[in-house]
Amino acid sequence: PELQFPERLNCATELLDRHVAEGRGDRTCIRAPGVTWTYADLQERANRIAHVLVRDMGLAPGNRVLLRAPNNPMLAACWFAVMKAGGVAVATMPLLRAKELNAILEIGQVTHALCDAALAEEMNLAARQQPGLRQLRFFHEDGPEGLEAAMARMPADFRNVETAADDTCILGFTSGTTGVPKATMHFHRDVMAICDCWPKYVLRPAADDVFIGSPPLAFTFGLGGLLLFPLRVGATAVLLEKAGPPLLLEGIREFGATVVFTAPTSYRALAAHGAELRQSPLRKCVSAGEALPAATRALWKEATGIELIDGIGATEMLHIFISHDESNARPGATGKPVPGYRAKVVDDEGREVPPGTIGKLAVQGPTGCRYLADPRQKAYVRDGWNLTGDAYLMDADGYFFYQARTDDMIISSGYNIAAPEVEEALMQHPAVAECAVIGVPDEQRGQIVKAFVVLRPGQARDEAMVKTLQDFVKATVAPYKYPRAVEFVDALPRTQTGKLQRFKLHPSA
Ligand code: 3UK
Missing domain, CATH: 3.30.300.30 (ANL, C-terminal domain)
Structure with a gap:
């Protein structure tokens, strides 16, 4: 892939403003139940919010902004506003409690927050204990103090901050399968790199695609699949606040979704509606986050006629780095390294092991490698390779087979x-x-x-x-x-x- 980026790069300019500048402003960008925004609509909202951040909330480039909402259009607008203003987005899972929010606010040294009024309770509890959190605004709030009222007072245009390609723009918190979350740092060029690697070579979406799915935008699987990748190609992103299998099915139906991102458990539940999905425009189905059981892959194919696309990604790497498309799916295999990435299986000393041997997965690519002030950096990153914490095996043909989390290998x-x-x-x-x-x-x-x-x-x-x-x-x-x-x-x-x-x-x- 062509991954040369100019010294000055702002991902909002590339993913959002460029479409409007090139005459695609009235294409449908974001949909949600009862909401349709064009690219120009999203741009205008993001511009107004960027002004609120800078003028009313005193945001300076490099400040960290907590973002808190279920997947909805305003969350997308806030995310782009932070990019435009040169801030760092720290998106959080909607269900987090004050205690977990406090840990993130502290580790991330967060100074500003934009939060959906629906999640105000835990946000206020956490904010009270964080003197470092200087500014907090709520959206989806009618009153004069709400973000919408402030937006209405601002101009519709905004000059994006000319960030450096390697300015940090995302702090991504790991989901904590093994305990305390770690903060990973990602740059503007990383955002563009993930758009130009896996989607370009594996998903290959088009401008008329309609993306839908379940992962929160606070989870980089969701951020990429449900916001960045559709916008990269001028397609439509459907955002659902709740996307358990029944609501996801309803969304696929209502919005005519063509691309879906969700986890293996969700595909197992949706498979019961295979006959209906077969008749729908759905054509690409992506599974990540957890190992895809061979039985689930077979069930989905049988039910819908569609070959699932599996991919392993990680918050550390921002998105998917080993995957396959419909033409090279192998039962039980996650696939091969995505163009732009390299992967190998190593022993405890970091030496590559022969094909067929179980070892630790190590990956390297345009993204990855940076933890924010975490002593575990040394344990997880060696010689420029990220150790993902997964036990893997590579076969003689170069396909990678997931075994377990390293901690979940049992020796009996x-x-x-x-x-x-x-x-x-x-x-x-x-x-x-x-x-x-x-x-x-x-x-x-x-x-x-x-x-x-x-x-x-x-x-x-x-x-x-x-x-x-x-x-x-x-x-x-x-x-x-x-x-x-x-x-x-x-x-x-x-x-x-x-x-x-x-x-x-x-x-x-
Ligand atoms: C596991 C998988 C087997 C694996 C993620 C896509 O899951 C994501 O990020 P996290 O940081 O977790 C990473 C860990 O999850 N895993 C993810 N996908 C698979 N195991 N097969 C898979 N297909 O243990 C990995 O180390 O939460 C996934 C895109 C972005 C992401 N952040």
């Missing part, structure tokens, strides 16, 4: 067992709704495999069921991988991005 009686593989086997049993597998300490075997299982309604939580599930796993994968311990639970701990938090199931947690 000398056998290497990947927790997700056992989960995938269990999930194929009709009585199982959800499950999580961990290794627990065992005197004889070092560790044993333990499964936490959520059964479907009406299934008996008894010894006979334990035996049934154990036998089922033994018949599905190598018998030594079966869960020697099984515990039935009502629900599993998950992050707000929907990821399983296996560490919370450990006896010591």
Whole structure:
């Protein structure tokens, strides 16, 4: 890919203003239930908010701005306003509580905040404990103090700050599958790089595409898939505040979506509506965030006729770096490095291991590598390669196969067992709704495999069921991988991005 950027680069100029300047201002840019904004509409909102940030709130380039809202058009306008004013966007998951917000405000040294009035309660609680947070405005608020009232007083034009290509513009917080979140820093050129790598070579969207999906814009999977990538090509982005499977299905229907971004669990639920989706204009379906079970890929293909596009991304790398398109999907494989990126599987000393060997995934590309003042930088970044914390295997053809998070490799009686593989086997049993597998300490075997299982309604939580599930796993994968311990639970701990938090199931947690 062509990734030479000029010294001065503002991603808002490239992704938003350029369309208006080149005569595409009246194309549909953002849609939401009851809302349709053209590119010119989004630009005007972002311009007015940028003025509010600078004139009313005293924002200087480089200041960090907390953004807080469910996925909606005003959140998109605020995000671009921050870019235009040369600020740094710190977007947060809507469900965060004051305690988690405080950690982000402190680590990120946030001075300004724009928040949806619907999320005011926890925001105000957190703000009270943060003297460093100088300015806070709420939107979707009618009163004279609200952001909309301030916007109305501002001019509709704004001269974007001429940021450097490597000025930080995003602080992305990791979702915390292993504990305390880390802040990753991304530059204006990183935003353009992710638009010009994976989408260009794998997704290949067009201006008439309509993007929809579930990940929050605060999760870089959502920011890229639901805002940056559609805008890069002048397409339409549909933003849904709530996008569980039923509402996502409704959105796909109502807006005629052609591209969807969501997680494997959501595809499993949507597959029940395959017949309808087959008749719809939907043509590209992207899965990321968690390993895609081969059974889910097969189910989706069977139900809709569409080959899922899997891709592994990370907050550290901003977006997807290993993936495949419809022409080179291999069951069980995440794919190959996205053009622009390199990936390898290494041992504990950082040496590349031969094909077919399980090791640690290391990646390198135009994005990645920078944590904000985090002592863990040394552990996660070596010689310019990001260690993602995943155990992977590369085959002789260069396809990468996900095994587990490094912490989720279980070693029992000398056998290497990947927790997700056992989960995938269990999930194929009709009585199982959800499950999580961990290794627990065992005197004889070092560790044993333990499964936490959520059964479907009406299934008996008894010894006979334990035996049934154990036998089922033994018949599905190598018998030594079966869960020697099984515990039935009502629900599993998950992050707000929907990821399983296996560490919370450990006896010591
Ligand atoms: C796991 C996957 C197997 C993997 C993300 C797309 O998930 C994203 O970022 P996070 O920082 O988590 C990163 C970790 O999640 N993972 C993600 N995708 C896959 N595992 N197969 C996959 N397809 O453990 C990785 O290290 O929350 C995903 C785009 C942007 C993102 N930030």
